[in-house]
Amino acid sequence: MSTPQPPMPQAAPTWQAAPGPSHPGYTSPIPVVTTHLGHAIASEWTKIKSVRSTMWTLGVFVLLVIGVGLGAAALVAANTDPGGLEGENPLSFGFFGLLLGSICVITLGVLTTASEYGTGMIRTTMVACPSRGRVLAAKAIVFFVVAFVVTLVSAVVVALADVALLDDARDPTGGEWLKGTVGVSLYIALLGLLSLIIGSIIRHSAGAITIMIGLLLAPLVIALFMFAQSLEGLREALFEYSIPNQLSVFYANSLSESGPSGWDPLWIALGVTAAAFAGAYALLEKRDV
Amino acid sequence: MIEAVGLTKRYGDKTAVYNLSFQVRPGTVTGFLGPNGSGKSTTMRMILGLDNPTSGQVTIGGYPYRRLPNAPRQVGALLDAKAVHGGRAARNHLLCLAQLSGIPARRVDEVLGVVGLQDVAKRRSKGFSLGMGQRLGIAAALLGDPQVLLFDEPVNGLDPEGILWVRNLMKALAAEGRTVFVSSHLMSEMAVTADHLIVIGRGQLLADMSIKDFISANSADFARVRTPDTEPQLREKLSSALTEAGGHVLPEQDGALRVTGLPLPRISDIAHDSDVRLWELSPHQASLEEAYMRMTQGAVDYRSTIDQKAGLMQPLPPGAQPPMPVPGQGQPDWYAPPPPQQGGQPFADGQRFAGAPGQPTAGPYAAPAPAPGAAPAAGGSPNPYAQAAPQPAAPNSVPSSDLTKPEDAR
Numbered sequence: 001m002s003t004p005q006p007p008m009p010q011a012a013p014t015w016q017a018a019p020g021p022s023h024p025g026y027t028s029p030i031p032v033v034t035t036h037l038g039h040a041i042a043s044e045w046t047k048i049k050s051v052r053s054t055m056w057t058l059g060v061f062v063l064l065v066i067g068v069g070l071g072a073a074a075l076v077a078a079n080t081d082p083g084g085l086e087g088e089n090p091l092s093f094g095f096f097g098l099l100l101g102s103i104c105v106i107t108l109g110v111l112t113t114a115s116e117y118g119t120g121m122i123r124t125t126m127v128a129c130p131s132r133g134r135v136l137a138a139k140a141i142v143f144f145v146v147a148f149v150v151t152l153v154s155a156v157v158v159a160l161a162d163v164a165l166l167d168d169a170r171d172p173t174g175g176e177w178l179k180g181t182v183g184v185s186l187y188i189a190l191l192g193l194l195s196l197i198i199g200s201i202i203r204h205s206a207g208a209i210t211i212m213i214g215l216l217l218a219p220l221v222i223a224l225f226m227f228a229q230s231l232e233g234l235r236e237a238l239f240e241y242s243i244p245n246q247l248s249v250f251y252a253n254s255l256s257e258s259g260p261s262g263w264d265p266l267w268i269a270l271g272v273t274a275a276a277f278a279g280a281y282a283l284l285e286k287r288d289v
Numbered sequence: 290m291i292e293a294v295g296l297t298k299r300y301g302d303k304t305a306v307y308n309l310s311f312q313v314r315p316g317t318v319t320g321f322l323g324p325n326g327s328g329k330s331t332t333m334r335m336i337l338g339l340d341n342p343t344s345g346q347v348t349i350g351g352y353p354y355r356r357l358p359n360a361p362r363q364v365g366a367l368l369d370a371k372a373v374h375g376g377r378a379a380r381n382h383l384l385c386l387a388q389l390s391g392i393p394a395r396r397v398d399e400v401l402g403v404v405g406l407q408d409v410a411k412r413r414s415k416g417f418s419l420g421m422g423q424r425l426g427i428a429a430a431l432l433g434d435p436q437v438l439l440f441d442e443p444v445n446g447l448d449p450e451g452i453l454w455v456r457n458l459m460k461a462l463a464a465e466g467r468t469v470f471v472s473s474h475l476m477s478e479m480a481v482t483a484d485h486l487i488v489i490g491r492g493q494l495l496a497d498m499s500i501k502d503f504i505s506a507n508s509a510d511f512a513r514v515r516t517p518d519t520e521p522q523l524r525e526k527l528s529s530a531l532t533e534a535g536g537h538v539l540p541e542q543d544g545a546l547r548v549t550g551l552p553l554p555r556i557s558d559i560a561h562d563s564d565v566r567l568w569e570l571s572p573h574q575a576s577l578e579e580a581y582m583r584m585t586q587g588a589v590d591y592r593s594t595i596d597q598k599a600g601l602m603q604p605l606p607p608g609a610q611p612p613m614p615v616p617g618q619g620q621p622d623w624y625a626p627p628p629p630q631q632g633g634q635p636f637a638d639g640q641r642f643a644g645a646p647g648q649p650t651a652g653p654y655a656a657p658a659p660a661p662g663a664a665p666a667a668g669g670s671p672n673p674y675a676q677a678a679p680q681p682a683a684p685n686s687v688p689s690s691d692l693t694k695p696e697d698a699r
Contacts, residue, residue: 025290025315026466028434032362033391043389050381051374120372124429127337127366128389130355135389288340 040129040138048142053111058146061104062154068097069158073165082168090169091180092251094158099244101154102188103213105147109195110208112143117203123289132284136200140277143196148189155181176252183266184250190269191216191243197276201283216243241268290315290468291336291437295345298331298492305331306492308345313470313487315436318463320483320500321472322581326590328492329472330368333441336470337366349437361390365430366439370422370446375415379406379425382414383432390433400428419446427455437468444478456482476581480504488581490588504577512553514560515545515569523565530563531556545569 033039048054073093076085113136116122129135159181163172172180195212202208223238239245240259249265260268291313298306306328313319323329334340336347338354349357349364357363373382383397401407404424409417414425423446430438440459444452459482463469473479479486479500486503488496496503514531516523528538528546536551548556553572560567 025436025468028362028436030362030392030396030434032359034359035361035389035391039389039391043385046381046385046388047374047377050378050385051376053376115374119374120369121374122372123334123337123339123368124372124386125389126339127364127368128361128386130338130357130360286341288334 035129037134037138040134041142043129044135044138044142048112048146051115053115054108054146057104057108057111058150061101061108062150064101064104065094065097065151065154066158068100069094069154070161070165072096073158073162077165077168080168085166085168086170088166088169089172089176089180089251090162090166091159091172091176092248093162093166094155094180094184095248095251097158098151098155098184098188099247101151102191102216102243102247105151105188105192106195106212106216107209109143109147109192110199110205110212112139112196112199114199114203114205114208118205126289132289133281136277136281136284139200140193140196144189144193147192148185151185151188152181155185179250179252179263183263184247187247187250187266187269190266190273194269194273194276197273197280200280201276220244290351291347291349291470293332293336293345293347296332296335296342296347297344298328298335298340299343304492306335306342306489309489309492309494310345311487311494311497313468314485315468316463316466317484318459318469318471318482319485319487320479321470321487321489322474322476322479322585323472323489323495324474324585324589324591327489327585327588329474329489330441331492332489333366333368333439333470333472336439337364337368339368361386361435362392362433363435364437364439365433365435366441367423367426367430367443368439368441370419370426373414373422373425376413378411379414379417379428380410382425383428386429387432392433396432396434400431403431404428420448420451423447424451427458435467438462438470440469440471442473443471444473444475452478476578480577488584490585491590493588495584495588500577504580506580510549510572510574512548512551512556513541513545513569513571513573514548514556514567517566517568518544526563527560527565530559530565534559 073090076093116125125135126132159177163169195208198211199205199208202211219238219242223235223242226235226238236258246260246265246268249260249262293312294310296306296309297304309328309332321329321332331340332347335342336349336354338360346353348354352358354360354364377385380397380401383400384394386392387394387397398407398410401410404427406421406424406428409421414422417425423443427440427443430440440455443455443459447455456478459469459471463484471479471482483500485499486496487494488503498506514527516527524544524546528540531538531546531548531551534551534555536556537549539547539549541547551559553570557567557570560570
């Protein structure tokens with residue numbers, strides 16, 4: 001406890017004698033590199049692949065998408081009379097798997113940002129890279145690419161299998177193939193990216209996941225219980241713009257006739273995500289970490 | 290070089306840091322001290338651009354941290370040992386930081402070796418002990434081989450070997466010409482690590498001075514003299530003789546005398562001349578811990594009290610005495626021996642108290658001097674036999690007559 005300051009006096013004169021004012025500080029022998037977005041992307045790639053939650057959520061995602069997608073198609077194939085699927089788009093059976101799987105993508109997206117706040121890692125990150133926007137951009141890019149590639153691979157596997165299983169159904173057109181694989185993968189990846197951004201705004205994993213799952217399911221659930229005649233318009237809108245319905249638009253089996261069609265859901269998701277990104281960026285720059 | 294000017298941070302209506310101005314110079318270890326909740330970590334976060342100051346500014350090498358070019362190569366920081374993702378292996382944690390800062394990956398293995406974590410590099414940091422976590426944090430700080438290093442409570446949770454290692458590491462880093470800024474609430478640790486001290490309490494600057502100045506401005510050197518208990522008149526005799534010779538004598542509770550203003554040989558001579566036998570004549574120096582506690586005692590936010598256990602105690606059997614309270618518990622003043630003499634301070638010119646120019650030896654928060662005789666109860670009270678460490682006379686400093694007096698006498 002009571003150490004009456006023994007060795008200090010030696011330390012002071014040593015350095016005063018040695019470096020002098022001409023040699024003011026220490027210079028590292030390691031070459032200094034001007035960092036850019038590429039460094040941040042490499043770092044985020046290391047981060048996302050070095051935690052188990054990534055493997056778990058993506059593993060469950062692939063299982064759900066492929067398992068449910070194939071299961072649904074197999075059930076339908078086994079239980080319909082020959083010719084019963086005439087004119088059906090066989091790709092549309094991938095819908096159920098992706099709808100369930102999107103919860104995994106949402107979780108992973110939120111965890112990518114919010115877990116850094118939860119663990120305090122964000123402070124270490126922001127000290128290593130004071131350009132906060134760059135970190136957010138790198139996270140967004142890395143996550144989006146990972147989510148897109150994984151979804152695309154799963155969706156293509158399901159699509160090929162479903163087309164093979166349901167030989168009664170019609171052959172999908174080239175446009176349907178594009179929407180049913182690339183389109184829907186972009187949509188799911190954007191949904192995950194929105195979760196990542198919400199995670200960055202809310203900075204709390206459980207809270208952000210709850211918000212995103214609410215966003216995914218609430219409009220549909222609320223619309224289901226809106227019986228009043230006067231609310232018919234609102235009910236329709238909630239229904240049409242609910243995420244499950246938008247997802248189904250990619251398979252052209254929308255739950256309703258009006259509302260978004262074609263590639264509309266993708267543009268809607270893109271707009272919402274871009275707006276949220278701008279908000280998150282501004283907040284990140286302004287707030288204390 | 291870290292420079293803060295009028296740094297203020299408010300969270301809602303709570304002011305965490307108020308009007309803090311200081312400089313941290315390269316080539317020295319600068320200790321940053323303050324009680325819990327005094328604003329040390331907030332200041333550190335503002336230095337690193339994590340928190341935006343409400344007013345004022347802090348710069349590193351002339352730039353605010355967030356506008357510092359190649360910031361991670363110029364500044365390394367250990368903020369919080371827990372500021373890692375527990376699910377990530379130690380090596381991957383450092384690797385992602387290295388990639389973010391444009392540092393070659395082999396540097397990661399280098400720093401893992403420096404902090405001695407190479408054997409657990411592949412293990413997830415969730416399973417690390419507090420000390421291992423600190424080492425990982427230090428590794429992250431050293432990663433960029435930076436010129437400015439900030440450590441927030443670096444020795445928390447380290448074993449004695451680790452504490453010694455950190456101490457030597459800090460000194461070595463400073464000796465290379467780097468700026469080393471270390472926060473701690475352990476004065477005893479700073480006493481052997483830091484060259485310069487910045488003390489804050491309740492977010493305000495209490496002291497900014499070299500450790501030598503700090504101790505001489507705040508400590509009270511004295512000699513403890515004990516005459517035979519059996520002959521109280523000898524005590525009176527010696528007391529008056531010492532006062533006559535210009536010394537200041539304070540009686541202590543156990544019958545000893547606390548003498549200031551006279552060197553030990555002189556006390557011995559006076560005792561001899563007055564024909565008084567001595568049972569004890571020992572030099573004492575208030576430790577830095579005591580000086581620090583006295584300075585910050587008014588600025589402590591979280592103070593422990595006696596555990597009353599009200600209503601939980603068994604009624605005492607008739608005739609039984611309640612146990613005597615252990616000295617020191619819940620008594621805010623128990624640790625602080627008074628500076629017995631305000632005059633004769635050798636470094637009165639070297640000290641600089643912010644905001645309290647009229648009070649040369651007490652900080653703005655310092656409480657009135659407590660009762661004498663409280664000192665022996667202090668955990669950090671000077672051990673008369675612990676002074677064997679020779680006090681090398683600093684060649685470039687003001688002759689520290691009072692500081693070295695006890696040793697000269699022996």
